[in-house]
Amino acid sequence: MATITGSMVGVLRRPTSHYGVWSWMTTVDHKRIGVLYGVTSFIFFLIGGVEALVLRLQLAFPDGKVVDPEVFNQLFTMHATTMVFLVIMPLSAAFFNFLIPLQIGARDVAFPRLNAFSYWVFVAGGVFINSSFLFGGAPNAGWFGYANLTSRAFNAGSGVDFWALGLLGLGTASLAASFNFIVTILNMRAPGMTMMRMPLFTWMTLVVAFLLIFAMPIIAVALIQLELDRSPLATNFFNPANGGDPILWQHLFWLFGHPEVYILILPAMGIVSEVLPTFARKPLFGYPAVVFAGVFIGFMGWGVWAHHMFTVGLGPVANSVFAVTTMFIAVPTGIKIFNWIATLWGGSLKFTTAMLFSIGFISMFIIGGLSGLTHASPPTDYQQQDTYYIVAHFHYVLFGGSILALFSGFYFWWPKGTGKLLDEGLGKLNFWLMIIGMNLTFGPMHILGLNGMPRRIYTYPSGMGWEFWNLIETAGSLVIALSVLVFIINVVRTSRNGKEAGPDPWDGRTLEWSIPSPPPEYNFATVPVVQGRDAFWIEKYGLHGGEGAHHAAPPSHTAGSGNGDGHAIHMPQGSYLPMVTAFGQTLMLAGVIFGYWLSGVGLVIMLGGVYAWCSEPVSD
Amino acid sequence: MAVPAEHHRAHPGPGEYIKIAVILAVITLVEVAVYYVPSLSGALTPILMVLSTIKFSMVVLWFMHLKFDSVLFSYLFVGGLGIAGAVLIALLFLFGASHTIVPGAA
Amino acid sequence: MQHAHPAAHAPEHETTTGLDHRKLLMWAFLGSDCLLFGALISTYMIYRGRSLAGPFPNGPEGVFDIPFTSVSAFVLLMSSLTMVLALAASQRGHIRGMRVWLIATALLGTVFLGGQFFEFTAFVAEGLTPATNVFGTSFFTLTGFHGAHVTLGVIILLSLVVVSLRGGLPKEESLTVEIAGLYWHFVDIVWIVIFTLVYLIPAPLPPHAG
Numbered sequence: 046m047a048t049i050t051g052s053m054v055g056v057l058r059r060p061t062s063h064y065g066v067w068s069w070m071t072t073v074d075h076k077r078i079g080v081l082y083g084v085t086s087f088i089f090f091l092i093g094g095v096e097a098l099v100l101r102l103q104l105a106f107p108d109g110k111v112v113d114p115e116v117f118n119q120l121f122t123m124h125a126t127t128m129v130f131l132v133i134m135p136l137s138a139a140f141f142n143f144l145i146p147l148q149i150g151a152r153d154v155a156f157p158r159l160n161a162f163s164y165w166v167f168v169a170g171g172v173f174i175n176s177s178f179l180f181g182g183a184p185n186a187g188w189f190g191y192a193n194l195t196s197r198a199f200n201a202g203s204g205v206d207f208w209a210l211g212l213l214g215l216g217t218a219s220l221a222a223s224f225n226f227i228v229t230i231l232n233m234r235a236p237g238m239t240m241m242r243m244p245l246f247t248w249m250t251l252v253v254a255f256l257l258i259f260a261m262p263i264i265a266v267a268l269i270q271l272e273l274d275r276s277p278l279a280t281n282f283f284n285p286a287n288g289g290d291p292i293l294w295q296h297l298f299w300l301f302g303h304p305e306v307y308i309l310i311l312p313a314m315g316i317v318s319e320v321l322p323t324f325a326r327k328p329l330f331g332y333p334a335v336v337f338a339g340v341f342i343g344f345m346g347w348g349v350w351a352h353h354m355f356t357v358g359l360g361p362v363a364n365s366v367f368a369v370t371t372m373f374i375a376v377p378t379g380i381k382i383f384n385w386i387a388t389l390w391g392g393s394l395k396f397t398t399a400m401l402f403s404i405g406f407i408s409m410f411i412i413g414g415l416s417g418l419t420h421a422s423p424p425t426d427y428q429q430q431d432t433y434y435i436v437a438h439f440h441y442v443l444f445g446g447s448i449l450a451l452f453s454g455f456y457f458w459w460p461k462g463t464g465k466l467l468d469e470g471l472g473k474l475n476f477w478l479m480i481i482g483m484n485l486t487f488g489p490m491h492i493l494g495l496n497g498m499p500r501r502i503y504t505y506p507s508g509m510g511w512e513f514w515n516l517i518e519t520a521g522s523l524v525i526a527l528s529v530l531v532f533i534i535n536v537v538r539t540s541r542n543g544k545e546a547g548p549d550p551w552d553g554r555t556l557e558w559s560i561p562s563p564p565p566e567y568n569f570a571t572v573p574v575v576q577g578r579d580a581f582w583i584e585k586y587g588l589h590g591g592e593g594a595h596h597a598a599p600p601s602h603t604a605g606s607g608n609g610d611g612h613a614i615h616m617p618q619g620s621y622l623p624m625v626t627a628f629g630q631t632l633m634l635a636g637v638i639f640g641y642w643l644s645g646v647g648l649v650i651m652l653g654g655v656y657a658w659c660s661e662p663v664s665d
Numbered sequence: 666m667a668v669p670a671e672h673h674r675a676h677p678g679p680g681e682y683i684k685i686a687v688i689l690a691v692i693t694l695v696e697v698a699v700y701y702v703p704s705l706s707g708a709l710t711p712i713l714m715v716l717s718t719i720k721f722s723m724v725v726l727w728f729m730h731l732k733f734d735s736v737l738f739s740y741l742f743v744g745g746l747g748i749a750g751a752v753l754i755a756l757l758f759l760f761g762a763s764h765t766i767v768p769g770a771a
Numbered sequence: 772m773q774h775a776h777p778a779a780h781a782p783e784h785e786t787t788t789g790l791d792h793r794k795l796l797m798w799a800f801l802g803s804d805c806l807l808f809g810a811l812i813s814t815y816m817i818y819r820g821r822s823l824a825g826p827f828p829n830g831p832e833g834v835f836d837i838p839f840t841s842v843s844a845f846v847l848l849m850s851s852l853t854m855v856l857a858l859a860a861s862q863r864g865h866i867r868g869m870r871v872w873l874i875a876t877a878l879l880g881t882v883f884l885g886g887q888f889f890e891f892t893a894f895v896a897e898g899l900t901p902a903t904n905v906f907g908t909s910f911f912t913l914t915g916f917h918g919a920h921v922t923l924g925v926i927i928l929l930s931l932v933v934v935s936l937r938g939g940l941p942k943e944e945s946l947t948v949e950i951a952g953l954y955w956h957f958v959d960i961v962w963i964v965i966f967t968l969v970y971l972i973p974a975p976l977p978p979h980a981g
Contacts, residue, residue: 155792155796156792156796220803224796224799224800224803225796227795227796227799228792228795228796228799231737231787231788231795232786232787232788232790232792232795233786233787234787238787255744258745258799258800258802258803259744259745259748259802259803259806260806261803262803262804262806262807262809262810263752263806263807263809263810265807266807266810266811266814267810269912270814270912273901273908273912278900278901278902279901279902280901280902280907280908280911280912281902281904281905281907281908282814282905282908282909282912287823287824287902287904287905288818288821288822288823288904288905289818289905289908290760290817290818290821292760293760293814293817296756296759297810297814300752300810347748347751347752351759359759363759656930659930676858676859676862678859679855679856679859682852682855682856682859683852685852686848686849686851686852689848689851689852690845690848690849693841693844693845693848696966696967696971697837697838697841697971700837700971709971709972709973710972713967713971713972714967714972716967717963717964717966717967720848720960720963721960721963721964724851724956724959724960724963725956725960727855728851728852728854728855728952728956728959729952729953729956729957730949735788735789735790737788737790737795737798738790738794738795738798741795741798741799741801741802742798742801742802742805743802744802745801745802745803745804745805745806746802746805748805748806748809749805749806749808749809749810750809752806752809752810752813753809753812753813753816756813756816756817757813757816757817760817
């Protein structure tokens with residue numbers, strides 16, 4: 046934005062190395078940022094998983110003594126917070142980052158440095174929230190932190206502050222990333238890539254980005270209100286003693302929280318919509334219907350939030366309205382499921398691991414969706430509220446839904462990212478262990494919930510009739526852990542001696558399969574011209590061609606083909622400043638707990654980072 | 666950036682900007698005046714809402730150029746504005762606070 | 772920074788929609804910021820007339836000073852005019868005119884902030900703090916957030932002046948001024964809403980304070 050004097054160029058010299066730790070720390074390459082997102086959130090996945098295992102061990106037998114009640118509260122709060130904000134969201138972001146430019150035929154995202162900033166804010170926020178274990182105790186008020194459980198009077202420790210401030214930080218990461226992807230998808234499509242030719246995953250990313258930019262500010266306001274209530278200013282937002290209303294927190298939280306549910310599941314639906322057509326060797330059935338169902342889900346997601354609050358006592362009118370909208374939102378979801386099934390119908394199916402995970406997604410998500418419909422009705426919800434039935438429901442949609450689809454994505458795009466295929470044998474073992482384990486773990490929760498076992502109790506006496514299923518659930522959770530171990534073994538083994546993937550191991554349909562694996566820094570040596578939906582399939586087989594119409598050599602956008610060999614393509618260089626700015630912002634938030642002087646230091650670092658960012662030279 | 670391909674119509678010049686500003690100033694004057702007229706107190710809320718909506722729209726359409734720029738910008742902005750407005754109205758009803766803005770509804 | 776390698780950046784201007792990346796981002800941001808103020812305004816409106824103890828916004832025990840706030844609102848409104856005049860000057864290549872109007876805008880913004888500071892001080896002197904009642908809680912938070920937005924706007928405007936004095940922001944870069952202006956006008960329209968909903972439409976008094 047500014048012209049640069051000679052001296053400033055010296056100070057702000059951009060890092061040029063392409064290898065080593067610093068090249069990764071300063072990278073602005075969307076593919077590398079995607080890998081960083083993936084690795085970091087997988088580490089958080091292991092942390093959140095261990096927390097879940099401890100919870101399950103505590104509940105395996107009546108009168109469990111593995112952890113005390115306070116630690117149990119911290120663990121279930123951190124398990125949920127971690128899995129929602131530090132695993133599913135950033136794992137989806139890993140796929141957004143890696144894939145979106147490749148799928149739309151772009152060389153990078155619209156704002157590469159902003160992309161790096163998102164990642165570093167996410168890392169800092171995740172470490173910040175988890176550091177609460179070392180500073181006097183983790184948050185313990187549940188992942189939706191209902192007021193007054195979080196007020197200073199009832200929760201004096203700093204755990205809640207770590208939670209609220211950490212989520213604020215993570216919110217900026219999501220916002221920055223969403224603005225970036227909205228602009229990238231709207232503005233950087235290859236010639237011919239109209240909106241209705243975009244891959245489904247790109248479409249779902251766009252919907253999620255819009256949900257995020259509209260939902261995140263609401264939770265930010267609620268979290269700031271919470272922190273103001275807890276601050277020396279002693280505001281009264283959620284303090285009924287002085288006219289405040291704790292129900293306001295619930296409304297603001299779920300106004301964000303329900304769109305958030307779709308933020309968690311739509312990327313998964315996008316992944317499945319890419320995997321199924323590839324291994325059915327058919328175009329996605331009813332592409333426009335699937336797109337519009339996704340957009341409609343995103344829109345309707347705004348009108349159902351109070352179904353989380355049926356037992357609050359909003360009155361029969363409000364409860365009826367939200368019951369109807371909630372049942373209605375099952376319609377677009379059903380449209381998607383029928384379209385996926387119709388995609389499989391009559392296809393020449395290849396049951397690869399990625400395909401198995403996607404089919405697993407459909408089956409498990411149907412179970413979770415149907416149990417969700419049962420508590421769309423207020424009278425039955427009164428029975429189910431705060432029981433293990435609810436826990437069963439959202440684990441079927443989040444684990445059976447999001448996590449299975451994300452694993453499908455791992456197996457599907459791993460060869461594109463690394464150039465090596467994951468082992469199919471270990472992959473199938475991974476799949477079967479995971480699907481058996483999850484059904485053992487979460488299936489019995491339906492029964493326990495209907496038997497009246499409340500969620501979030503740290504133990505239960507014997508003789509309630511809950512012993513058998515609780516033990517089964519704990520066994521199931523160990524099977525899930527085993528399946529994740531198999532995945533890690535698969536990754537380690539194939540990284541040493543995996544099969545070379547080549548550019549197009551699955552006979553893929555979208556543009557990312559037209560370039561080498563792993564893709565060069567500039568992605569496309571020549572920018573592709575898109576002829577229709579399933580752009581790469583059309584390039585390979587023609588607009589109306591079936592499999593018989595195979596060209597002798599599929600055209601590709603690899604280096605060496607066409608007129609570009611990649612050397613003339615100028616890519617943005619790395620930058621230290623996203624990391625510096627993210628660090629400053631996190632210090633600012635941490636200062637609220639550790640002393641406002643630290644916020645001051647953080648502010649100075651952040652402002653310095655922003656100014657340097659704006660005046661950074663494009664390259665040396 | 667030299668090619669303003671995005672401008673569907675040219676932005677207005679200083680003369681038109683000043684004209685808009687004069688209208689905005691007059692509306693503000695009327696708003697404050699209405700506040701002080703006792704006989705209008707019954708209709709105060711609707712009058713003020715109409716006047717401020719006009720002010721809001723004029724700034725957005727002329728000063729922010731939505732009248733002249735790509736309709737995509739309008740979609741982005743009106744999308745956020747619409748959801749915010751819907752959230753406000755829904756919350757006022759859920760909290761039974763709608764009467765505080767519609768006089769006499771209580 | 773576009774000067775350094777114009778050739779390298781040229782293709783990026785051929786965007787799918789023909790719209791500039793940064794301007795698109797700014798409009799998406801403003802759409803998102805609507806929800807931030809939407810949540811804050813909702814909170815204020817929900818808590819209207821729910822304060823258990825005074826001072827109250829209006830009525831006999833009211834703290835609002837409508838003539839004073841009207842002048843403040845007018846000042847901010849006129850800063851929108853100086854902002855578009857700065858943009859018009861920039862688009863016509865009148866660099867000095869642009870600087871003058873940018874400084875004028877920042878100055879008007881600062882006057883508004885000064886007014887807000889004075890208002891806050893007066894309220895505290897009358898016994899209204901964020902801790903006093905839910906009116907104080909939601910009023911200071913809402914207007915404080917708006918004030919923070921104005922402050923950021925002033926910093927951006929002054930930064931543009933500095934950049935311009937160092938030779939940046941020629942006519943070709945007028946889009947930067949336009950994008951900063953979008954943010955500034957947004958802050959202004961938020962105040963148009965706040966001025967009406969918070970100040971001019973009288974809140975009902977709590978039953979016991981009748």
